[in-house]
Amino acid sequence: MDRSVLDRARRGDPEAFRDLARPHERELLVHCYRLLGSLTDAEDVLQETLLAAWRGLDGFEERASVRTWLYRIATNRCLNARRDQARRRPVEPVPPFAPPAPTRHGEITWLQPLPDALLDGMPGPEARYELQESVALAFVVALQRMPARQAATLILRDVLGYPAGEVAAMLGTTETAVKGVLQRARAAVPAERCEPPATAEPVARRFAEAFTRGDVDAVVALLTDDVWLSMPPAPHEYVGRAAVRSFLAVSLAHAAGRLTLVPVGANGQPAFAADLGGPAGVIVLTVRGGGISAIARFHDPSVPARFS
Template sequence: MTGRQSAAADRNRFTAETERFRRELLAHCYRMVGSAHDAEDLVQETYLRAWRSYEGFEGRASIRSWLYRIATNVCLTAGRPRPIRVLPSGLAGPHDGPPSQVAPGEVAWLEPFPNTWTTDDPAATAVARESLRLALIASLQHLPPRQRAILILREVLAFSAPETAKILGTTTAAVKSGLQRARARLEELEPQPGELLEPTDERARALLDGYITAFERSDPNLLEKVLRTDATLEATPFHSWYAGKQNCLDMLADHVLGTPGDWRMIATEANGQPAAAVYHRTDGTLQAHGIVVLAPTTTGVTRVTEFHDPALVVLFGFPDLLTG
């Protein structure tokens, strides 16, 4: 076998052994950094480092564990220091006036994660949905990076304490201590998780359809039927957010809904929740506007999170312009 043939065989073997983990590594990197765009770059760097060191991989750990070790350390070290990604509700209390100005450029915003990037394994998908909820991802970003890594590796990915210690190059005792501190901090940060409906639930889809119809018809009365009394609304890149159905309705009716035909939405899923790709009519053209993610319950939508970033629409696999 020539050197070129040997290299090609190594590459094929590397791809066969590692490529099946790409989607779960994307989710892992997203949990670590809160950005789908960054997660793509970090996974690409993970595979580059893995390929460079593949010749020295001796199989003492599973290929999956080896990849997670590389990916976790890429997340912890690449581009350090990495800014904490937040939602508006993580910056200040609720607002009851008109929308604020766009937040200063130094704020790093949390991004949604496409459900299409998660694994096809039904059992793993159920775990992924729970561990990708927006409220949890937002809370995770406030943990120190190594505590965040420990909690994700232990609680989400079910690595043992010794395995986690090996991945992070630390001791089992340090992992156990870090996990205890991470759990305590997360309890302080994370809102009490409500019983969110799965995006495949007919009730969740009905709420999403109602939200989409309300916007496309610019009808606040339809929107009122979708939101819970205690609903909250936030949108990046704005500082302000709103608590209570009436405050949300007043702001949307006065400053956002516009006239029928101004908005168009296409149903999708993000972070294990129902979502929509949003388009806004500008100069007669429906242009990509962002992604909206809903938190549906049996009594209505409890939280609406809008990400005003046209690039996210394309990231989710939709065109930047709608015709027809």
């Protein structure tokens, strides 16, 4: 840390504060995304974090690095945001066709994809996870289902590699409590990991070709038996080949001849920006064991703009 920059920031120089914070903004945004599952919410909380840090700079005691201090502020702002459920419930879209009855209704309707471009040049996790694994949709969904402090503990320890003592200080708890919470959080994380992009890409390419020509049978042939399809912010989820087939038969018939898919990168997984004569969301695929085990179709038409 450049001492002169810190001193100038404390004297009220906003440019000096930006120099302090800028190297950490991208990773803080991804940190907030992991905790909140929504890039929109993560961007809001990042701005709250930077404002709180600017206003509280006199209270920075330099017992830890600027990076750790910012992570502490961001983590606690995310915990506050997770308590405010109202801000995390988007309006459910109305489908332009009559879908079949869903297998179940999902609760994590605020989920959004993370553009891979935001990961470029970012330092990787320092503990149990690779960068791709630490932003994979299944991992992010698991974090949303955990109690907020469990999720924060898991990220700080197993993704960012902070020692238990520093995590305890960030969360205002004890090392013993951190160890207990971490054990429960680890048990809630899916053990099976996504295939790397290079391995998943051929399957994704065949999916896109079949999907755009409306070939339901060819799409279903690429799916695992336990595949699930979700459509945030709609709560409908379809589980198993038969259920997914029934949905695709209706949705692809509605899109016949009008749908195009453009490859993009999201959450370290194969993804496509959909167009139906206008932006129609983003589709993210989870590939495991040579087949597609999950399809997340994000219906918010504003999402594709993040990938342009």
